[in-house]
Amino acid sequence: MSSVTEQQHDQAAHHDGHHxxxxxxxxxxxxxxxxxxxxxYLIFSLTMxxxxxxxxxxxxxxxxxxxxxxxxPHFFNQMTTVxxxxxxxxxxxxxxxxLANWMVPLMIGAPDMALPRMNNWSFWILPFAFIILLASLFxxxxxPAFGWTFYAPLSTTYSNDNTALFVFAVHIMGISxxxxxxxxxxxxxxxxxxxxxxxxxxxxxxxxxxxAFLLIAVMPVLAGAVTMVLTDKYFATSFFDAAGGGDxxxxxxxxxxxxxxxxxxxILPAFGIISTIVPTFSRxxxxxxxxxxxxTSSIALLSFIVxxxxxxxxxxxxxxxxxxxxxxxxxxxxxxxxxxxWVATMWRGSISFEVPMLFSxxxxxxxxLGGFSGLMLAITPADFQYHDTYFVVAHFHYVxxxxxxxxxxxxxxxxxxxxxxxxxxxxxxxxxxWLSLVSVNVLFFPMHFVGLAGMxxxxxxxxxxxxxxxAIISIGGFAFGxxxxxxxVVVFKCARGGDKVPAKVWDGAEGLEWEVxxxxxxxxxxxxxxxx
Amino acid sequence: xxxxxxTLWLILFVLPQQVLANNQFNMRKGVTDxxxxxxxxxxxxxxxCCVIGVIVFxxxxxxxxxxxxxxxxKPAQFHESTKVEILWTAIPFVILIAMAVPATKTLIxxxxxxxxxxxxxxxxxxxxxxxEYMGEDxxxxxxxxxxxxxxxxxxxKSSTYLxxxxxxxxxxxxxxxxFLMTSDDVIHSWWVPDFAVKKDANPGFINETWTKINEExxxxxxCAELCGKDHGFMPVVVEAKSEQAFANWLSEAxxxxxxxxxxxxxxxxxxxxxxxxxxxxxxxxxASCAAxxxxxxxxxxxxxxxxxxxxxxLGDIKDHIDVVLHGRPGTAMQAFDKQLSIKQLAAVIxxxxxxxxxxxxxxxxxxxxxAAIDATSEAK
Ligand code: HEM
Ligand SMILES: [Cu+2]
Ligand SMILES: [Cu+2]
Numbered sequence: 001m002s003s004v005t006e007q008q009h010d011q012a013a014h015h016d017g018h019h020x021x022x023x024x025x026x027x028x029x030x031x032x033x034x035x036x037x038x039x040x041y042l043i044f045s046l047t048m049x050x051x052x053x054x055x056x057x058x059x060x061x062x063x064x065x066x067x068x069x070x071x072x073p074h075f076f077n078q079m080t081t082v083x084x085x086x087x088x089x090x091x092x093x094x095x096x097x098x099l100a101n102w103m104v105p106l107m108i109g110a111p112d113m114a115l116p117r118m119n120n121w122s123f124w125i126l127p128f129a130f131i132i133l134l135a136s137l138f139x140x141x142x143x144p145a146f147g148w149t150f151y152a153p154l155s156t157t158y159s160n161d162n163t164a165l166f167v168f169a170v171h172i173m174g175i176s177x178x179x180x181x182x183x184x185x186x187x188x189x190x191x192x193x194x195x196x197x198x199x200x201x202x203x204x205x206x207x208x209x210x211x212a213f214l215l216i217a218v219m220p221v222l223a224g225a226v227t228m229v230l231t232d233k234y235f236a237t238s239f240f241d242a243a244g245g246g247d248x249x250x251x252x253x254x255x256x257x258x259x260x261x262x263x264x265x266x267i268l269p270a271f272g273i274i275s276t277i278v279p280t281f282s283r284x285x286x287x288x289x290x291x292x293x294x295x296t297s298s299i300a301l302l303s304f305i306v307x308x309x310x311x312x313x314x315x316x317x318x319x320x321x322x323x324x325x326x327x328x329x330x331x332x333x334x335x336x337x338x339x340x341x342w343v344a345t346m347w348r349g350s351i352s353f354e355v356p357m358l359f360s361x362x363x364x365x366x367x368x369l370g371g372f373s374g375l376m377l378a379i380t381p382a383d384f385q386y387h388d389t390y391f392v393v394a395h396f397h398y399v400x401x402x403x404x405x406x407x408x409x410x411x412x413x414x415x416x417x418x419x420x421x422x423x424x425x426x427x428x429x430x431x432x433x434w435l436s437l438v439s440v441n442v443l444f445f446p447m448h449f450v451g452l453a454g455m456x457x458x459x460x461x462x463x464x465x466x467x468x469x470x471a472i473i474s475i476g477g478f479a480f481g482x483x484x485x486x487x488x489v490v491v492f493k494c495a496r497g498g499d500k501v502p503a504k505v506w507d508g509a510e511g512l513e514w515e516v517x518x519x520x521x522x523x524x525x526x527x528x529x530x531x532x
Numbered sequence: 533x534x535x536x537x538x539t540l541w542l543i544l545f546v547l548p549q550q551v552l553a554n555n556q557f558n559m560r561k562g563v564t565d566x567x568x569x570x571x572x573x574x575x576x577x578x579x580x581c582c583v584i585g586v587i588v589f590x591x592x593x594x595x596x597x598x599x600x601x602x603x604x605x606k607p608a609q610f611h612e613s614t615k616v617e618i619l620w621t622a623i624p625f626v627i628l629i630a631m632a633v634p635a636t637k638t639l640i641x642x643x644x645x646x647x648x649x650x651x652x653x654x655x656x657x658x659x660x661x662x663x664e665y666m667g668e669d670x671x672x673x674x675x676x677x678x679x680x681x682x683x684x685x686x687x688x689k690s691s692t693y694l695x696x697x698x699x700x701x702x703x704x705x706x707x708x709x710x711f712l713m714t715s716d717d718v719i720h721s722w723w724v725p726d727f728a729v730k731k732d733a734n735p736g737f738i739n740e741t742w743t744k745i746n747e748e749x750x751x752x753x754x755c756a757e758l759c760g761k762d763h764g765f766m767p768v769v770v771e772a773k774s775e776q777a778f779a780n781w782l783s784e785a786x787x788x789x790x791x792x793x794x795x796x797x798x799x800x801x802x803x804x805x806x807x808x809x810x811x812x813x814x815x816x817x818x819a820s821c822a823a824x825x826x827x828x829x830x831x832x833x834x835x836x837x838x839x840x841x842x843x844x845x846l847g848d849i850k851d852h853i854d855v856v857l858h859g860r861p862g863t864a865m866q867a868f869d870k871q872l873s874i875k876q877l878a879a880v881i882x883x884x885x886x887x888x889x890x891x892x893x894x895x896x897x898x899x900x901x902x903a904a905i906d907a908t909s910e911a912k
Contacts, residue, residue: 066693067685074761074832141834147758153735154718154760158658158864160834242736248719249734283601285611313721313756314732315713315739318643322636329628333621340620343592348608350601361596365589372581379631381566381638382574384730385559388721388756452559454725456756459764461683463695465556 021522029124032116034101035520039419040123041098042412046488048090048130049405053481055083060477063470068461076460077145078137084148088266089173090130092400095408096269097122097180100208103415104184106513106520107202109193109529114186122179129172136165147458149259152240152251156232163233167226174219181215184208193512195531199293202511203286206293207272210300214261214268217304222258225251249314256307264303267399268296270367270407271338274360276511277414278342281357282349283508288341295334295341302331312383321380328378332371339368354506355429359410362437363403370398373448388458391451397444409436409487416491417505421519422498428490435483442476560725563747563772567728569638577631584627642728645742648710652701656713656720656733656755658864659762659823663701666712670785673871674699675819676765680827683765695752698819700769704778705745713739716866721757724768730756745772760864761835762823796874799898804875806882806895813883816876824864829888836864840888849881849894853904856881869905874898 021027021036031037058079062070071079101119105112113119137143141160144150155163188209192201201209228251231237238244240251271292279286286292308316308324316324342364351357373395377383386392417423446469451457455466462470504514516524561571599605651666664671674697681687683694690696703709713722715733723730727743745751755766773781818827821839825831829840839845844852856877859867868877878898885892 066689068683069685073764074835077758077761077763139834141832145761151719151758154758157862158718158760162834242734247737249737282599282607284607284609287610288612288617290612291617313730314734315737318640321639321643325635325639326632329632332628333624336624337617337621339588343588343595344616345611346592346595346599348599348605348610349595350605350607351596351599352601361592364592368585368588372585375581376574376577379573379577379635381570381635381642381728382559382577384642385570385574385725385728387730449557453556454560454753456723456754456764458758459754461694461764464689464691464693469556 030120032112032120033522034105034113034116034119035419035522037113037119037123038098038100038102041094041101044123044126045091045095045098045408046491048086048094049484050488051134052083052086052091053484055079055086056477057481059083060474062460063462064474065471066462066464066467071460073460074142074145077147077458078143080458081144081147081150082133082137085133085144085170086130087400088148088262089170092266092404092408093177094126096208096211096266096404097177099204099269099273099408099411099415100180100184102419103513104187104205104208105191106516106524107205107511108188108191108196109512109525109531110187110191111523111525111528113183114190115183118179119183122176122183125172126176129169129176132165132172133169136162136169139165149252149255150226150229151255152229152232152248155229156240159233164230167230170226171223174223177215178219181212181219184212185216188212193525193528193531199290200531202272203275203289203292204269204272207268207275207296210296211265211268214265214300214303218258218261218265221254222262225254225258228254249311252311252314253308256310257304259310260307261300261303263396263399264299266404267367268300270363270404271296273407273411273414274342274363275338277356277360277410278345278364280414280506280508280510281354281360282346282351284345284349286341287344287347288337291337292341295337298334299331302327302334306331309378309383312380313387325378325380329375332375332378335371339364339371350508354413355424355426355433356410356414356506358430358433359406359413362433363406363410366398366402366406366440370395370403373398386451388456389451390447390455390457393457394444394447394451397447401444402440406436412491414506415513416494417501418513418518418520420495420498421500421517422494423501423505424490424494424498428486428493432483432486432490435486436480439476439479439483443473443480444476446473446476562726562728563745563749563751564727564743565746566638566642566743567726569634569641570728573635573638576634580627580631584624642741645710645740647708648742649707650704651710651712652703653712653714654701654722654733655716656722656759656766657716657866658718658760659755659766661697661701661720661722661766661768662716665782668782668786670782670789672699672785674701674769676767678765680818680822692752694765695754695767695769697767697769700750700771702771702773702778702781703745704775705748705772706775708742708744710740710742713741717864718759719757720755720759720766722753722768723756724751724753724770726751726753727770732757748772748774761832765823792873796898796902799875800902801899803897804878804895806886809879809882809895810886812876813879813881814887816872816880817883817887820868820872821880829884829890839884840890845884845890846892849885849896849900850904852885853877853881853896853901857901857904857908874901874905877901 028040062076139162141162144166146155146159188205228239232239238246240246240248275286275292306324306328309328312321377386377395413429450466450469455462501518503517505518512529559571559574561568653664653666655662660673660675662673677696677698678694682689713731713733715735717735720733721730722733729741729743731739731741749772751770753768755763824836825839829838831838844855857869859865875898878896878901881896885894
């Protein structure tokens with residue numbers, strides 16, 4: 001008898017667990033719930049953002065003055081490399097995956113992601129990747145010091161023995177991203193609520209769908225590149241060694257065939273977020289929905305045929321240089337369309353300036369600035385002067401920090417009340433915005449000047465004519481770094497409590513996510529909603 | 533024409549020109565026709581971007597100011613317009629074509645290295661440049677000359693801090709100089725902003741580029757591709773001389789080379805005192821080895837081995853000489869047989885065997901080095 005009751009009890013417990021999350025660590029370890037996994041991704045990403053940011057502070061502290069003060073050049077190179085890797089693979093990409101986990105099912109009226117167990121896996125292998133990567137910093141010889149682009153033969157013949165750890169970590173990150181991408185695609189294709197036709201999909205869902213295809217296309221290429229680095233270094237192959245018939249420039253072609261689509265992986269979901277927020281606070285439908293979808297798709301397609309614009313100085317034939325110059329310039333057309341559409345959305349709207357909108361407006365202006373410097377970089381003869389200088393560092397931080405990161409902040413402020421049921425502290429959030437806005441420009445804008453004046457990137461010490469600007473840049477850097485702690489405070493306080501919010505948090509918001517209660521219940525849309 | 537309009541003129545046209553022409557803020561015009569073309573291209577795109585930016589953001593800020601909810605703005609209903617959308621796809625397209633035309637022209641002339649008057653082979657290695665005047669029998673290494681004390685902030689920094697070398701590349705003006713680039717180890721990138729020349733030096737491959745300098749002067753640049761620990765300490769310095777002065781310099785360089793060969797030959801019969809070898813050895817060590825093995829001889833654990841207490845340094849002299857002469861292929865340890873003279877090699881090996889508590893008492897003479905070199909060339 002007792003065994004029967006136990007069984008029943010078990011079932012009851014199981015059934016229970018289905019509706020309310022289990023308690024403690026196991027809830028998070030075993031969870032297959034898209035909201036839990038979304039939160040895990042977001043918390044993980046914020047942690048990585050702070051760690052990568054701390055490394056940026058080390059870089060900026062060393063560069064505050066000419067001369068070597070704090071760190072030794074070999075360690076400096078590890079800092080730039082690991083900073084880049086952590087920000088790209090640890091902060092930006094997991095943040096978008098976290099947002100996708102939380103919001104895609106809510107936006108398309110699905111009960112969960114289509115492959116919940118794989119979802120659990122794709123998150124939980126990620127911390128191990130970064131533990132391995134970070135641990136290598138503490139081993140004899142140190143962590144990777146060859147830049148996040150790990151060009152051979154610096155990463156093969158001339159790297160230290162810990163390179164295997166780097167390779168292994170990147171493999172895990174890649175597997176995680178591919179699983180996440182498969183999940184997004186399967187969910188969007190199969191679990192849309194009845195009546196949600198393709199051209200009714202919210203733009204965030206569209207951009208993520210396209211991003212997921214990019215991920216599946218290029219993460220295996222990255223895996224191939226790191227594997228070849230591994231075998232070149234440890235198993236005497238010579239993919240990238242001319243002495244054995246290989247070619248170091250081929251490494252760069254393979255890397256950037258991954259790397260260029262990768263930068264769109266980090267910006268397309270941002271376009272989706274901005275396209276969601278701007279209409280809400282303009283109280284007007286998004287201008288040119290269809291052209292947004294087409295623009296995103298054409299950007300994604302074009303992103304496969306521009307990779308060698310990162311390699312103009314490697315010595316390509318003129319015809320190759322011309323092709324990659326034209327193709328790159330072409331990308332600015334659909335990108336421009338997006339910016340014009342956002343402005344047209346605001347045009348004759350009824351605009352208000354809530355925190356998510358502030359970040360979105362800053363995104364539009366500053367991302368466009370990064371786009372302009374991108375267009376300048378596409379002009380091959382001029383790129384010979386810009387390439388591998390701080391001009392490039394300025395360019396990619398405008399598109400990544402004031403682009404990707406600002407969009408993530410905008411999205412976080414936009415949906416935080418939906419996730420927690422509480423309004424965040426608006427005053428603090430506005431402080432966070434204004435401090436970030438000012439300091440980020442003090443930080444990255446003068447980098448254009450030092451770059452044009454001739455300062456190479458990835459150097460721990462510099463000539464005296466760059467000293468003034470570098471001091472300003474570092475001050476901006478410290479201010480920006482500190483300002484982000486405010487964000488941590490706002491998020492933490494909002495999770496703990498605050499003014500309760502209704503289901504539809506923002507009066508101009510549209511979409512299924514605003515039809516479920518705030519905070520969003522543990523299970524939503526168990527019966528699919530009808531879309532008219 | 534009042535004061536106001538002249539002030540406006542000053543602010544709108546003269547000031548930006550002044551500010552932008554300043555090297556601290558902007559790309560250099562440089563001293564070649566190509567670098568001037570590149571500068572013009574850069575300014576053209578820059579201004580086009582500024583104009584587009586001003587128009588787009590003026591519209592946006594107009595909306596932000598006038599179409600505010602707090603001012604009672606009611607949202608309009610429009611949300612698409614095929615006409616407008618085609619227009620703002622087509623206009624950027626036309627602008628891009630206008631940009632692509634001059635860019636294409638400049639690029640094609642940049643890549644035409646034919647009909648050169650002089651060819652220089654540039655070889656990068658961790659962390660120095662090697663210049664070879666093809667067909668002239670002149671070749672030398674060019675290494676950062678900024679003293680370590682300046683880098684570690686013990687003394688004041690010179691005005692050319694980190695942008696100075698022991699031997700600059702000397703070039704004639706008004707002649708088309710072709711560069712062939714390659715590398716002995718990792719990828720480097722040879723860059724002189726004033727020439728608008730930046731080209732990667734890839735190991736195992738040869739790249740080609742060229743320049744034609746219009747003005748005499750000293751031009752400074754840096755390695756632009758991450759090439760390991762001392763990537764930031766690998767400057768490029770070019771001294772451009774008049775054609776006559778260049779010809780004189782070249783014959784002096786050839787003469788110096790001949791003299792050095794005679795001096796080396798004379799060394800073979802000499803026994804140099806230990807003190808002389810130790811002093812010279814320390815200099816050579818600091819210039820050529822300390823970047824990796826560190827001034828203390830302690831190396832960097834896991835990256836560069838310590839020479840203090842190293843079994844190779846304390847062990848058999850022949851093996852020790854062999855490592856320094858030929859390096860260790862497939863590692864960062866380079867071959868120094870072509871980089872240092874036999875006297876310098878004897879000195880640095882003597883130094884290592886006696887410095888930092890490596891008190892072997894051994895003294896190595898130039899003749900021993902020459903014998904080792906002869907032995908390997910016979911073996912081949
Ligand atoms: C917290 C503020 C940040 C500061 C102060 C900062 C600063 C810097 C600096 C100074 C460099 C150049 C290092 C060098 O070339 O010597 C750099 C490189 C880089 N940063 Fe950041 N950064 C910040 C945030 C970010 C974010 C959010 C991302 C990505 C989303 C990012 C991505 C990168 C990448 C990919 C590199 C190139 C690394 C390499 O050269 O291999 N950074 N950062
Ligand atoms: Cu790219
Ligand atoms: Cu370098």
